[in-house]
Amino acid sequence: MKIKNSFYHIAVCSLFFSIITPAQAKFKFVPDKLDPISVQLRYLHQFQFAGFYAAIDQGYYKEVGLDVTLIEATLGNKTVDEVLSGKAQYGQTQSDLLYARLQGKPLVALAPIFQHSPTALMVRADSNIFSPHDLVGKRVMLQMGDNAINTLGMLYHEGVKLSNIEVVEQSYVIDELVSKTVDAMGVYIINRPFLLNKAGIDYRILNPINYGIDFYGDTLFTTEDEVNNHPQRVKLFLQATLLGWKYAMDHTNEVIDLIINNYETKESREHLVFEAEVIKKLMLPSLVEIGHMNPGRWHRMADVFVKQGKAPENYSLDGFIYTANKPWYKQYWIRSFLIAMVLLLVATTYFLYYWRLSKRLKKVIFERNEAEENSLRLGRILEQSSNEIYIFDVDTLQFIQVNQGARQNLGYSMDELNALTPINLKPSISKQDFFELIKPLQKGEQQQLVFETIHQRKNGSFYPVEVLLQIYNTSKNPVFYAIINDMTDRKRIDKELLEKNSELEQFIYMISHDLKSPLVTVKTFLSYLQQDIAQDNTKRIAEDIGFMASATDKMGMLLDDLLEFSRVGRQAKNTISISFNQLISDALELTAGSLSEQNINVKVNETDLLLSGDYSELIQIWQNLIENAIKYMGNHNSPEIEIGIQYESENPIFYVRDNGIGIEAQYHEKIFEIFEQLNTEIEGSGLGLALIKRIVGLYRGTISVRSKGLAQGACFLFSLPEAVNIKSSGEI
Amino acid sequence: MKGKAITILLVEDEDAHAVIVKRNLNDFKLANKINHVKDGQAALDYLYQRNEYDDPLSSPRPELILLDLRLPKVDGLEVLKTIKTDPELMRIPVVVMTTSSAEKDITQAYDNYANSYLVKPLDLEQFMPMLESIGFYWLIWNQSPNINKI
Numbered sequence: 057m058k059i060k061n062s063f064y065h066i067a068v069c070s071l072f073f074s075i076i077t078p079a080q081a082k083f084k085f086v087p088d089k090l091d092p093i094s095v096q097l098r099y100l101h102q103f104q105f106a107g108f109y110a111a112i113d114q115g116y117y118k119e120v121g122l123d124v125t126l127i128e129a130t131l132g133n134k135t136v137d138e139v140l141s142g143k144a145q146y147g148q149t150q151s152d153l154l155y156a157r158l159q160g161k162p163l164v165a166l167a168p169i170f171q172h173s174p175t176a177l178m179v180r181a182d183s184n185i186f187s188p189h190d191l192v193g194k195r196v197m198l199q200m201g202d203n204a205i206n207t208l209g210m211l212y213h214e215g216v217k218l219s220n221i222e223v224v225e226q227s228y229v230i231d232e233l234v235s236k237t238v239d240a241m242g243v244y245i246i247n248r249p250f251l252l253n254k255a256g257i258d259y260r261i262l263n264p265i266n267y268g269i270d271f272y273g274d275t276l277f278t279t280e281d282e283v284n285n286h287p288q289r290v291k292l293f294l295q296a297t298l299l300g301w302k303y304a305m306d307h308t309n310e311v312i313d314l315i316i317n318n319y320e321t322k323e324s325r326e327h328l329v330f331e332a333e334v335i336k337k338l339m340l341p342s343l344v345e346i347g348h349m350n351p352g353r354w355h356r357m358a359d360v361f362v363k364q365g366k367a368p369e370n371y372s373l374d375g376f377i378y379t380a381n382k383p384w385y386k387q388y389w390i391r392s393f394l395i396a397m398v399l400l401l402v403a404t405t406y407f408l409y410y411w412r413l414s415k416r417l418k419k420v421i422f423e424r425n426e427a428e429e430n431s432l433r434l435g436r437i438l439e440q441s442s443n444e445i446y447i448f449d450v451d452t453l454q455f456i457q458v459n460q461g462a463r464q465n466l467g468y469s470m471d472e473l474n475a476l477t478p479i480n481l482k483p484s485i486s487k488q489d490f491f492e493l494i495k496p497l498q499k500g501e502q503q504q505l506v507f508e509t510i511h512q513r514k515n516g517s518f519y520p521v522e523v524l525l526q527i528y529n530t531s532k533n534p535v536f537y538a539i540i541n542d543m544t545d546r547k548r549i550d551k552e553l554l555e556k557n558s559e560l561e562q563f564i565y566m567i568s569h570d571l572k573s574p575l576v577t578v579k580t581f582l583s584y585l586q587q588d589i590a591q592d593n594t595k596r597i598a599e600d601i602g603f604m605a606s607a608t609d610k611m612g613m614l615l616d617d618l619l620e621f622s623r624v625g626r627q628a629k630n631t632i633s634i635s636f637n638q639l640i641s642d643a644l645e646l647t648a649g650s651l652s653e654q655n656i657n658v659k660v661n662e663t664d665l666l667l668s669g670d671y672s673e674l675i676q677i678w679q680n681l682i683e684n685a686i687k688y689m690g691n692h693n694s695p696e697i698e699i700g701i702q703y704e705s706e707n708p709i710f711y712v713r714d715n716g717i718g719i720e721a722q723y724h725e726k727i728f729e730i731f732e733q734l735n736t737e738i739e740g741s742g743l744g745l746a747l748i749k750r751i752v753g754l755y756r757g758t759i760s761v762r763s764k765g766l767a768q769g770a771c772f773l774f775s776l777p778e779a780v781n782i783k784s785s786g787e788i
Numbered sequence: 789m790k791g792k793a794i795t796i797l798l799v800e801d802e803d804a805h806a807v808i809v810k811r812n813l814n815d816f817k818l819a820n821k822i823n824h825v826k827d828g829q830a831a832l833d834y835l836y837q838r839n840e841y842d843d844p845l846s847s848p849r850p851e852l853i854l855l856d857l858r859l860p861k862v863d864g865l866e867v868l869k870t871i872k873t874d875p876e877l878m879r880i881p882v883v884v885m886t887t888s889s890a891e892k893d894i895t896q897a898y899d900n901y902a903n904s905y906l907v908k909p910l911d912l913e914q915f916m917p918m919l920e921s922i923g924f925y926w927l928i929w930n931q932s933p934n935i936n937k938i
Contacts, residue, residue, distance in 0.1 A: 565888070565890060565892075566858075568887075568888065568890075569858050569886075569887050569888050570858070572887040572888075572908075572910075573802055573805070573858075573887050575910065576805065576887060576908050576909075576910055576915075577802065577804035577805065577808075579910050579911040579912070580804075580808050580911060580912045580915055581804065581808075582911075582912075583911060583912030583913065584811075584912065599807070603803070603804040603807065606803075606804070607804060723861065726861075
């Protein structure tokens with residue numbers, strides 16, 4: 057990605073610079089024969105022409121085979137005319153160049169030396185002239201010709217009519233402004249202000265640039281003939297001259313010395329320095345390429361001439377702007393267009409590239425963060441899982457990683473496990489059997505293996521396990537991994553479930569018998585009843601009805617007890633605290649009717665033990681036991697029931713004792729089974745004691761009966777550990 | 789007819805059911821005596837002539853046992869097992885007559901050599917012919933071994 061990026065850079069930049077870098081030809085040889093040419097200056101030697109001096113002195117012209125002679129201006133001879141007449145091949149002048157061209161003269165602008173015109177109006181600082189409008193009615197010294205056309209353009213542009221101004225012919229004598237003979241004077245700002253400064257007079261400049269008239273200043277030019285006949289010479293002369301100007305701008309003092317020493321200038325060094333400063337401002341060499349030419353500006357300049365009626369509206373500048381020898385890609389508009397396109401391309405490419413890159417990066421970073429987060433979390437979950445997870449080597453079978461759940465259950469540390477293999481943990485599987493077992497996984501015949509076996513802990517104890525074994529072979533080092541469930545709880549639950557299931561089966565079996573039995577009775581005796589009514593057998597009728605009534609009673613009782621039985625342990629518990637005494641007194645109240653009917657004496661050994669549990673469950677235990685005792689009291693002279701608590705190693709054992717018919721030893725366990733009833737003479741469904749056993753079981757207690765045999769009475773003993781967690785009210 | 793008194797032992801905890809059996813068998817005059825006991829323990833006591841059943845005259849060895857399965861104290865299956873494993877009693881035909889039609893009960897009964905297994909029908913229309921058939925089949929058509937001689 058990085059390489060690609062920098063490649064982008066280099067490609068784009070090299071394309072860019074190959075277009076905009078000017079071809080600065082270095083001519084290192086000096087031709088044998090020099091080609092003599094002349095350059096017409098539009099004034100006397102001064103810094104205004106510094107480029108020529110530098111080019112001559114640096115040998116730039118000689119290098120391209122040119123012998124250049126500079127011709128100073130003479131009064132009355134116009135620069136353009138001198139060149140047109142062929143006295144000189146090249147010249148440097150101002151807007152009169154364009155004016156002449158617009159008049160149809162075959163002149164060609166090679167390069168503007170000054171990007172802005174140095175021609176402006178100068179007024180004294182103590183005058184009241186601040187803008188072109190203030191010139192109305194004033195004396196203004198102007199060259200009415202083509203040279204001050206930008207100044208006239210400014211006046212025109214600002215709506216100041218020349219008829220409202222007293223125009224005085226240009227004399228170039230600064231004294232006239234000093235002596236206030238004129239109020240304003242057209243000047244060349246390169247040198248005139250210096251003279252006023254020198255005279256100690258402050259001045260103001262009215263510059264056309266500030267009023268929207270921006271003319272090129274001094275421009276290097278030649279004729280169409282020269283361009284057509286000596287294109288190579290034009291090109292070389294132009295290049296050498298511009299190089300000279302570049303040198304002059306970089307070495308102003310050296311060039312000033314040169315002017316003073318070689319060109320008999322009338323100007324002082326001070327003047328030349330001032331001039332150089334102003335020219336630098338007009339050329340802006342550091343901002344604009346020297347000689348840079350914009351066709352649009354020539355057209356705007358021409359428009360100023362047209363507006364003042366100095367040029368036809370349908371003028372043409374074809375051939376005026378020198379382009380002939382520029383390679384196509386250096387031509388102004390093509391170059392601008394290309395640069396713009398290249399910049400646009402570069403910008404767009406960069407934008408798109410970085411935009412996509414950043415988008416992609418963001419996505420990648422987001423995804424990676426998320427993925428890292430997820431895999432870290434998965435790792436932590438697996439480590440802390442209560443499932444046992446083992447990772448071991450495919451070849452040596454030695455454990456590589458064993459999670460916390462497994463280590464805790466086994467009692468081994470990771471270091472200890474690293475020296476072990478799964479075979480060490482599985483006492484019931486031999487090494488040979490284990491290798492046989494994992495073969496299908498190693499061969500890839502099976503994706504996973506599920507089997508049950510036994511694990512041995514470090515302390516020697518065992519626990520049943522279910523193993524899910526898989527192989528992870530997408531990595532460089534394939535491993536086995538086993539996810540193992542400790543089956544202790546499940547085995548226990550399975551066993552409980554089996555017990556419950558058989559209990560349920562028994563229950564259904566009993567119900568089907570015990571409900572069907574009275575039904576057989578009812579239906580059969582109904583038929584008898586019909587016969588007996590028909591035969592008017594009164595004795596049999598009474599017997600039939602008696603059997604039917606007792607069968608339906610039995611059914612009703614059975615259904616009641618069944619509902620009761622199914623409710624035990626299924627209903628939401630409403631746990632309360634109640635004292636033993638209160639519970640017994642409530643139970644006796646519920647059975648008071650039968651007790652007094654049979655004249656039974658009840659003895660309660662009171663104690664303040666506090667019981668906690670569901671009230672209806674607890675009360676049912678004693679109520680049923682008391683009712684049971686009443687039922688099986690038999691014909692006793694002094695029937696008695698005793699209720700109380702005895703302690704066996706501090707655990708309370710509750711008892712309900714009676715002196716009734718008693719139970720033979722062989723039935724002591726059977727009586728607690730569902731639907732067991734020893735004595736068919738006594739009403740009951742056979743569910744009463746089963747129900748009590750069930751409730752006692754809910755409180756993790758047990759129940760048993762003691763009886764020495766028939767007519768020896770019975771004593772029911774039971775514990776309720778979960779109901780007596782709170783010892784007694786006194787100890788709380 | 790063998791010209792001797794025929795005794796049936798009816799082991800039935802439900803009085804009403806016992807009455808049904810008695811009424812029908814008496815109607816057909818198929819038995820001289822139907823002795824009714826109400827639980828498994830009493831049945832065994834009767835067969836071994838223990839306690840209240842020690843008089844061979846009032847409690848003779850039965851020619852046929854009608855045995856219910858759901859019985860108090862000692863259940864019917866236990867009684868059946870005892871009878872069929874005792875060489876003295878094993879020849880006595882035992883007809884299991886119960887309300888249960890559970891596969892388990894039927895299998896267990898035959899596994900313990902029950903001679904027949906009948907489910908009590910829900911109404912008299914069926915109960916009557918069934919009891920009549922039992923009487924005729926077991927007491928008349930069926931040739932029983934001598935139960936008193938080994």
